[in-house]
Each structure stands twice: as C-alpha cells, then as structure tokens.
Amino acid sequence: MRGATTARTMLAPAVLGVVAIALWQLLVVAFDVAPFLVPSPSGIADAFARSLSHIVDAARVTGLNALIGLVMGALTGILVAILANALRVMSQMLAPLVAALAVIPIVALAPVFYAMFGAAAHTGRQIIAAIAVFVPMYLNTLNGLRQVEPVHRDLMRSYAATAEQANRLLLLPGAVPYVLNGLKIGSSLAVISALIAEYFGGPANGLGKAITSAAAGSNYTGAWAYVLGAVLLGALFYGVTAGIEAWALRRRGGS
C-alpha cells in the first residue's frame, strides 16, 4: 500500500518533468530558436556531459563554501537561540538585528567582504552563506525552544533540575524538529548565497563564476549546463538535509 502511494507521488512530478522537457525540445526544434535565446534540452545535456569534470570541480568549490557556511551559520544560530531563550533581554535586543538580516540581501555585502579578506580568499563567500543560514536557524530554534508544555516545565521544577539539565533533557530535544526544519531551509539558502556571492568577484573557480564567464564568452549552452550543475548541487543539499530530518523524526517515534 505504502510503496504504491510513494510510487504514485514520485511518478506524477516525474511525468510532468519529462513532458515539459519534451515540449521544450519540440518548440526549440520546431521554431528553430537560436541557442543564445533558449538552448535545447539536448544541447544542454550535451554540454553538461562534455564539461562534466569541470562542472564537478566547480560544484565542489561552491559546495564546500556552502557547507562551511551552513555549518557555521547553523551552529551560531542554535547557540544564539539558546542564549536568547535563557535571557529575555537578549532576544529583545536581537529582534531588530535579526529582522534586518532577514530583509537585507546579504549577498550585497560580497564586495565589502572581498575587500576585507582579499580577492583570493573564499572567506567572504562562506560568511555570506553563514549569515544567510543564521536567520532561519535562529528563528526556528528559538521557536522550538519556546514550545515547552507547562506540564513539562512543572516536572523539571519538581525535579529541581538545573538550567543546564532542563536545556539538555527537555528544551533541546523538544526543539529538534524545528532545528532540522531550519537546517532544511538553510541548506538551500547556503548554496544560493555562496553561488551568487561569486558573481561579485573573488577567486575565479566555482559554479557562479563558471556561469558568468561562460555567458560572457557567448557560450550560452555551456552557461545553462553550469546552471543545471547548480540546480543539482542545491537539490543535493536540500535532499540530504530533508533526509536527515525525515530520519530523525522517524527515529524519535513521532510525538
């Protein structure tokens, strides 16, 4: 039963994808559209296969930046949320800052970071990814820490549990689903931010740079092949974090 349902939910989007690509190919061929306007799917697949090793190398660079940013941003977000939950003053102080971080396009800071850390360093890209990840991690974790049921709060008080014990045994485990959801959201943001930051300068490797330089060299089909690489990288990040979330929620036996 369950297998059949899973197959059906997988099949529908797959069919849609195949139909959309077939239609795209058909239109490009039928109307003889120039590659610099819209390249055909088969052309992109060709370019993708030809420069696969390049794409993988570039994806490694961007992926590593995104991963470092994701880990830094996630850890900072969780830590600051724990502090903010313990000290009400701190969460009030942080509220406007977090709101500002949430609305400012962080990548706009890229040129500033390249000036600070030098054009040869990846540090700026990683920091940008980290800041982008920090916001959903902080907000989700704080929200999760605040979901304590009164009966659990009473229990911890009746046990004369210390703040550290209450955090470790009650608040943090209770916040796990929220933290993992934040991580899932953050994972895509990390990839997008690390990639877009490359548009503004810095070291010449990475998927973002590859897309801009291919487009600048009129290699539009090649640019699309790198975009496809970026899509796959983003999907990989999202898939892994969503997988961790699903695994952890199954393991904890629901609630």
Added chain:
Amino acid sequence: MSATRAAVTISGVDKVFRTRKGGEVHALSDVSLEVAAGEFVSLIGPSGCGKSTLMRLVADLDPVTSGTIEVFGKSVEQARKDQDYGIAFQQAGLLPWRTVRANIELPLEIHGVEARARRERSDELLALIGLEDFADHHPDQLSGGMKQRVAIARSMAERPRLLLMDEPFGALDEMTREHMQNELVALCQETGAAVIFVTHSIPEAVFLSDRVVVMSPRPGRITDVIDLSFSSRDEELREDAAFYEGVTAVRSALHGGADASSGPRGVENR
C-alpha cells in the same frame, strides 16, 4: 519527632493570584490541613475551589501568599530540592522522544543515579505497572491509560514518602479509571507513601481515601473533612453499603457548602 510525624502541615495558607488587568483572584483563604505519614487524602470540590492550587503550593510549583506549608518538617522549597515527593498530573506529560523506560528513569537521571541502578529501578517499576513488554516503546505507541501508568511509575521512581496527584485519572474512561484506582491502592499499600490526591469524582475520592477534604470556591476554602475507615479497598468495596454511605456523606458535604439553588458545578457524581 514521633513516628507518626506529619507528612504535610498546612497552616493558615492564603493564595492570591494577580490577573493581568491588575485584579486579584482569591484562590485560597485560610486553609489548614495536616496529612499524616502514609495517609491517603483526597481534595474534592467544584472547579475553581483551589484544590489543584493547594497541591501546587505543596509541590512548591507556586509560592504561598501568606501562611506556611511544611513537608516532613521542612520548607516546601527544601522538600522539593530533597526530592521528598513524587508528582503526577492530569496529563501524563511523558517526553515523546524518550522510550517508556527512559521516561521512568528521567528523575533518576537528573539526580545522578548511575545507569545500572536506574535500570534495576525501572525494571521493578515496569513490573509493578505491568508494562514490561513496552519498555522500549515510545509514548505515542501507548494508550491513555498506559501513559498514565508510566507517569505514575515515574512519580514513584525515587521511592518518595509523599505522592502529589492532580487528577491523574481525569482523562481516562470509567473502566480504565477503576482499574487504575485498584492499581494505585495496591501501589500505595506496597510503598506506604502518603498521598494528596486531587479529583472531582466523588466515588473515586471515597474509594481511595482515608480522608476526603471537601472544598468550596470563591474564595477556595476547606468546608468539611470526611473520615472513611474502610478495612480493605478492593472490588467488593465498590458494591458495599459503607462505600455508598461515604459517597452520600461527601455529596451532601459538597452540596451543603455551595448555594443550595445552583449546586456545585464541575463535580462528577458518577
């Protein structure tokens, strides 16, 4: 210090809650009560009579406004820190990510009991509540009655001499409820703990208690204390004439304490 030293001594306690709009709610007024070691005392009364509040004061979950409460001759704060009582609420309040066993062991873990001793104790308690086969299950795999049994086992984990129970069977169906009452009687006989039991079911209070404390609302106060000295508490007691006399005595005490016209609300007569 005599052998029959009181488990709980409540003297002249008042509790006033301040509402957000600056008003005051007089939850308890001049409440005095003594619970002897090993004694089972039920608090009964309509909603708003302060019976749960009184239990929370004994547990040091809320502070008294005036008056004093002693638990085994200590302040409530000291008694809480010394883990002199175990507590169970209307909601089981199990941690959903912990197994049944880990839930029972939670207070032991917090108080630094080593893993082997924890396991021995949880084995004993699992046997006591008859859930040995569910040790590694998570709470969402249990029925309401099973969860409540786990919560009661958890409250007994540290062999407290005092159990505080706030309507622990309130959310259970009648069949499960009677079964749980029988189990609680057996557990109390085994452990010899004193119990303060909050309920709004008259038969439940009569079946379980040595004394039933009847309370009335606005402001919450004790209006009557009914002594019940049954020789044994088993299924036969539920059909016994003495049991019905107890039920009648508690019911008339409840009705006498409230306006005759409206009668107490929130009290179950079943």
